[in-house]
Amino acid sequence: MSHIGSPNLPGVNAMDLTQLRTFVAVVQEGHLTRAAERLHISQPTASNHIKALESHLDIQLFVRTTRGLEPTAAGIRLAGCASRVLGCTIELVSLARELQASPYGRLSLGTLADPQTNRLPALVAWLRVHHPLLELNIETRSSLSTKQGLHSGELDAGFFIGSALEDDMDGVVLRILDYVVTGPSAWKDRLPVADWRELAALPWIVTPKGTSNAELCERFFKPRGLQINVALEVNNDALLRALIVEGVGIGFVRREIAEEGQARGNYSIAPMTLSSAKLLFGYVRARKTDPVIQTVEAGLQNLWFHGGKTTPPSSPGKSG
Numbered sequence: 001m002s003h004i005g006s007p008n009l010p011g012v013n014a015m016d017l018t019q020l021r022t023f024v025a026v027v028q029e030g031h032l033t034r035a036a037e038r039l040h041i042s043q044p045t046a047s048n049h050i051k052a053l054e055s056h057l058d059i060q061l062f063v064r065t066t067r068g069l070e071p072t073a074a075g076i077r078l079a080g081c082a083s084r085v086l087g088c089t090i091e092l093v094s095l096a097r098e099l100q101a102s103p104y105g106r107l108s109l110g111t112l113a114d115p116q117t118n119r120l121p122a123l124v125a126w127l128r129v130h131h132p133l134l135e136l137n138i139e140t141r142s143s144l145s146t147k148q149g150l151h152s153g154e155l156d157a158g159f160f161i162g163s164a165l166e167d168d169m170d171g172v173v174l175r176i177l178d179y180v181v182t183g184p185s186a187w188k189d190r191l192p193v194a195d196w197r198e199l200a201a202l203p204w205i206v207t208p209k210g211t212s213n214a215e216l217c218e219r220f221f222k223p224r225g226l227q228i229n230v231a232l233e234v235n236n237d238a239l240l241r242a243l244i245v246e247g248v249g250i251g252f253v254r255r256e257i258a259e260e261g262q263a264r265g266n267y268s269i270a271p272m273t274l275s276s277a278k279l280l281f282g283y284v285r286a287r288k289t290d291p292v293i294q295t296v297e298a299g300l301q302n303l304w305f306h307g308g309k310t311t312p313p314s315s316p317g318k319s320g
Contacts, residue, residue: 017089017153020082022049023061024152027079031068038145039154083151090153091286094293107292108137110146110158113238118159118174118279119303126299134295142236144210150284157283157296161212164278171282172297174304179216181273182253182261184244188268191250196224199270203231203249205240212277213237216252219275 025035026046036046054061061075071079107127111120120138127134141149143160150158150169157171165171181199183191194202200221206228207213221228231249234240240251245266253267255274261267281300287293 019049019053021152022046024082027071028148086153094287094290106135108155110139110141110149110155113140122303123299143212159281161277165282168285169282170285170288174279176276178255178276179252180255180258181270182258182267183250184247185265185268191268191270200226200228204228205232205243205249205251206230213252
C-alpha cells in the first residue's frame with residue numbers, strides 16, 4: 001500500500017514512501033542515527049532505506065563527513081520534492097478519513113517532555129471516554145522535531161512552542177509561556193547585575209535553529225547587534241536545564257521552572273530578560289477537515305476553554 005509505481009518511469013517502481021520519509025528525516029537531522037531514532041527504526045534499516053532510494057533513483061543523495069551525513073546538491077533538490085510528495089500523501093489520507101466521516105483509526109501526537117504543560121493527561125482521558133475507537137500513539141519530541149514530523153506525515157498533530165504557526169499549518173494558541181535567562185546558583189551575584197553584552201559573553205547552552213529557545217536568543221540579542229557565546233548545543237530543554245544546574249552555562253528557561261529552581265538553590269536569574277513564547281497545538285492545514293483532527297480540537301476546546309471534564313457522555317463513543 002505504501003509503494004509508488006509506474007510502468008513508464010524507471011526507478012519509480014518499488015519506491016516506498018517509508019524510504020522518502022527516511023530520506024527527508026536524514027536531511028533534516030544531518031545524522032543517520034538521529035533520523036532512525038526519530039522514526040523509531042533501527043540504524044541499519046534507515047541505512048538500507050537510503051541505499052535503496054539511491055539505487056532506485058540512480059543518484060547519490062549524501063556524502064559522509066566528520067559531522068555526519070550531508071546531502072549532495074542533488075539530494076537537497078530531491079529532498080524538497082520528496083517533502084511535497086509526502087505532503088500530498090497527508091492530504092490523500094486526510095481526505096479519505098473525511099469521506100469516511102468517522103473519527104477512528106490511529107492518532108499520532110507529538111508532545112513536549114512535560115505533559116502537564118499542555119494538559120495532555122486530561123486530553124487522553126477525554127479521548128478515551130468520548131472516542132474509545134481512536135488508537136493513540138504519543139511521542140515526546142522537541143518543538144522542531146514535532147513540526148518536522150507533521151510535515152513528513154510521521155505525526156498527525158502535535159504540541160510545540162514557538163512565536164506563531166507556520167504558513168501551511170493551522171491550530172490554536174493554548175497559552176503564553178514566560179522565559180528568563182537562567183544560570184547556575186553559583187552565579188547568583190553575577191547574573192542580576194549583568195548587562196546585555198556581559199550576558200552574551202557568558203557561555204550559553206542552546207537548542208538547534210528553528211526551536212523556540214533559539215528564537216528567544218535571536219529575538220533578544222540580534223537587535224542589539226550581539227552574538228552569544230555558544231558553549232554547547234543540546235536537543236531538548238530538560239537537558240539544557242540539567243546542564244545549567246551543573247554550571248556548564250546559561251540559557252532560557254520557563255519562568256516558573258526557573259523560579260522554583262532558584263528557591264531550591266539550583267538556579268540564578270537575570271531578571272531583565274523576561275520574554276514569552278506561545279504553546280501551540282498544530283497540524284498541516286490540509287488536515288483541517290480530517291475527523292480525527294477535529295475530534296482532538298474538540299477535546300482541547302473542551303478542556304482549555306470551556307472548563308470541560310472527562311465524565312462519560314450520555315451516548316458512548318460520541319462527543320459531549
